[in-house]
Amino acid sequence: MSSLTEKDKPIVQLLLSTGTCPRCILRFCCVGTQTLYRHPYKDLMKDLKEFLKNNEEKEDTVCFGVVDPPCKRTRLEHTEERPDDLNHNGALQQIPSINDENTAMETSAVKVCNVCLGILQEFCEADFVKKVCQKVNSADYQFTSFVFSVSLPPQLSVREHAAWLLVKQEMRKLDLSLAKDDIVQLKEAYKWIIHPQLSEELSVPKKGAALFEVSVVFAHPETEEECHFLATACPDCFKPAKNKQSVFTRMAVIKALEKIKEEDFLKHFPCPPSSPKNLCVTLEIQCNNGAVFVAGRYNKYSRNLPQTPWIIDGERKLESSVEELISEHLMAEFKADSFNFSSSGREDVDVRTLGNGRPFAIELVNPRRIHFTAEEMKGLQQTINNSSDKIQVRDLQLVTREAIGRMKEGEEEKTKTYSALIWTDKAIQKEDIAFLDDIKELKLDQKTPLRVLHRRPLAIRCRIIHTMKSEYIDEHHFRLQLKTQAGTYIKEFVHGDFGRTKPNIGSLLNRTADILELDVESVDVDWPPSL
Known part of the structure; x- marks a missing residue:
C-alpha cells in the first residue's frame, strides 16, 4: 500500500478543511496505489484523521503503509515569484491554519466533496454498483469481458484547477511544487475503484480492449x-460544432484552463471551490456492444427489386430491397440497434444477379446476441432463403471488421461477367455480329451516364471490355456475354448514352442498339470463403 508522509x-489538512473528500486528497498527494482508493470511505477518513494526529515522526509513514516511491513533487531551487496575497480581484483566499483536526474531519465527512462533487463518495458504494449491474443484466447482452467508461461534467475540471491552485500556494510555503499532470486523474481513480466491483458483480473480467462497454454519464445541474x-476569457476555445448540444465540452474547458492566466481565473472562480449542496446525478447508464459483421453472397432473381431502399423525396418507390430482405432477419436474431450494408458493387433495379452471387457484408450495430455456431448461421441462411423468392443467400458467416476490407480490395482491377439481351433497329445476320467475338481488351471512354449524373461527379472513366461472345437470336436480337473491368457501365456500352460512351455496340455495328435485359453472371472476388 502506498503512503503519505509528513510532508x-x-x-491533507488544507484540503480537508475546505471540504475535499479523502479520495480526492489522495489524488492531490499523488498516491498511485489503486487498492488504497478501494478502501471503504469511513476507513479512509479514519486513516487520515490518525495521520493528522501524528506530530512526532516528521518523515516517517503513518497509517498508510510503506514509504512512497520518489514523489513527483519537486523542491524549488529558487523561490518562485508569486502574486502577493491580494483581494478578490485576483488572489487565493487565505486559509487559516487548522489546529482542530477533528473539526476538519467532521466537516469534510458530512459535505459533498467540493472537487469531485460526490463521484468518489456515493458513486463508489456497493448500492450504486448494483444499480449499474441491474441495468446491464436487464439489457440482456451477451459478453465475455467488458470495459468501463465514465463521462464527467466539464465543470469538474474547473473545480480541480481551483483546488490545484490552492495546493500550489500551500506547497510554495514548503519550497515545493506540484505539476498538474502529477495529480491522479479523477476518471482514473474512479475506474480503479469501480472496475473490480463491476467485474465481481457481473462475473466477467475487465479488459482494456473489450467489445462490450458499460458507461455512466454524470451531471451536476x-x-x-x-x-x-x-x-469570455478564452473565446477561441469554445466554437460551436455540429451535433454538439453545448460548446462547453470537457476538451474545450481543459484547453481554456491551459490558456487562462492564473490571476484571471482567480477573478472569476473561488479558490478553494465552494462546497455544493447536492451530489452529482446519473444522467444515463449505457451499454454498448461492439459491432458484429456478417458476410455472404446474394443472388437477385427479380427485375423489380433495388439493392437498397428506393426512396425519393421521402416517398418509397418499391416495397422492398435486397438489403432489407437480408437484414431484417439478421437484425431480429442478433437483436441489434441498426445495421450498415455494403457490397462488392451494385446492380440496377432491373438487373438480375445470378451465378455464385454478389459478395456482401452487414455491420450489426450494438447487438445483444453475438455468439452463433456454424449450424445456427446455416439455419439463419435458410430462414432468409425461405422468406422470399426474389433473393437467395449463400456462404453466410461471421467475419471480422478487417476481413471486410478484402471485399473492397482491387475494386478497379476485379472483373465481372454479364449477359445482355440486345436489340438493333436494322436487321442483322449471324455474320454481322461474329466479329465481336474476336475483340479483346477493348478500351472505352465513358462519361458519367446521364442516369446517374445527379449522384455521381462528371468525369471520363477509362474502362476495359476484356472479352465478348455473341449468340444470334433473330434479325433484331442477339445475346452478348461480356467479361469486363469492374465499374463498366454495360447499358451505356450497348446504346452509347448519346455518344457519351465510345466506342459502343451501336457504333461497332453501325446501327442503333439498345439493351432489353441484363444479368450479372459473376462477380470475380474470392471472398467470403465458400462454405
Missing part, C-alpha cells in the same frame, strides 16, 4: 454554469 500533512466564464 503531505499540510496538504447545480454547478453547470461554473465554466461559462471561460467562454
Whole structure:
C-alpha cells in the first residue's frame, strides 16, 4: 500500500478543511496505489484523521503503509515569484491554519466533496454498483469481458484547477511544487475503484480492449454554469460544432484552463471551490456492444427489386430491397440497434444477379446476441432463403471488421461477367455480329451516364471490355456475354448514352442498339470463403 508522509500533512489538512473528500486528497498527494482508493470511505477518513494526529515522526509513514516511491513533487531551487496575497480581484483566499483536526474531519465527512462533487463518495458504494449491474443484466447482452467508461461534467475540471491552485500556494510555503499532470486523474481513480466491483458483480473480467462497454454519464445541474466564464476569457476555445448540444465540452474547458492566466481565473472562480449542496446525478447508464459483421453472397432473381431502399423525396418507390430482405432477419436474431450494408458493387433495379452471387457484408450495430455456431448461421441462411423468392443467400458467416476490407480490395482491377439481351433497329445476320467475338481488351471512354449524373461527379472513366461472345437470336436480337473491368457501365456500352460512351455496340455495328435485359453472371472476388 502506498503512503503519505509528513510532508503531505499540510496538504491533507488544507484540503480537508475546505471540504475535499479523502479520495480526492489522495489524488492531490499523488498516491498511485489503486487498492488504497478501494478502501471503504469511513476507513479512509479514519486513516487520515490518525495521520493528522501524528506530530512526532516528521518523515516517517503513518497509517498508510510503506514509504512512497520518489514523489513527483519537486523542491524549488529558487523561490518562485508569486502574486502577493491580494483581494478578490485576483488572489487565493487565505486559509487559516487548522489546529482542530477533528473539526476538519467532521466537516469534510458530512459535505459533498467540493472537487469531485460526490463521484468518489456515493458513486463508489456497493448500492450504486448494483444499480449499474441491474441495468446491464436487464439489457440482456451477451459478453465475455467488458470495459468501463465514465463521462464527467466539464465543470469538474474547473473545480480541480481551483483546488490545484490552492495546493500550489500551500506547497510554495514548503519550497515545493506540484505539476498538474502529477495529480491522479479523477476518471482514473474512479475506474480503479469501480472496475473490480463491476467485474465481481457481473462475473466477467475487465479488459482494456473489450467489445462490450458499460458507461455512466454524470451531471451536476447545480454547478453547470461554473465554466461559462471561460467562454469570455478564452473565446477561441469554445466554437460551436455540429451535433454538439453545448460548446462547453470537457476538451474545450481543459484547453481554456491551459490558456487562462492564473490571476484571471482567480477573478472569476473561488479558490478553494465552494462546497455544493447536492451530489452529482446519473444522467444515463449505457451499454454498448461492439459491432458484429456478417458476410455472404446474394443472388437477385427479380427485375423489380433495388439493392437498397428506393426512396425519393421521402416517398418509397418499391416495397422492398435486397438489403432489407437480408437484414431484417439478421437484425431480429442478433437483436441489434441498426445495421450498415455494403457490397462488392451494385446492380440496377432491373438487373438480375445470378451465378455464385454478389459478395456482401452487414455491420450489426450494438447487438445483444453475438455468439452463433456454424449450424445456427446455416439455419439463419435458410430462414432468409425461405422468406422470399426474389433473393437467395449463400456462404453466410461471421467475419471480422478487417476481413471486410478484402471485399473492397482491387475494386478497379476485379472483373465481372454479364449477359445482355440486345436489340438493333436494322436487321442483322449471324455474320454481322461474329466479329465481336474476336475483340479483346477493348478500351472505352465513358462519361458519367446521364442516369446517374445527379449522384455521381462528371468525369471520363477509362474502362476495359476484356472479352465478348455473341449468340444470334433473330434479325433484331442477339445475346452478348461480356467479361469486363469492374465499374463498366454495360447499358451505356450497348446504346452509347448519346455518344457519351465510345466506342459502343451501336457504333461497332453501325446501327442503333439498345439493351432489353441484363444479368450479372459473376462477380470475380474470392471472398467470403465458400462454405
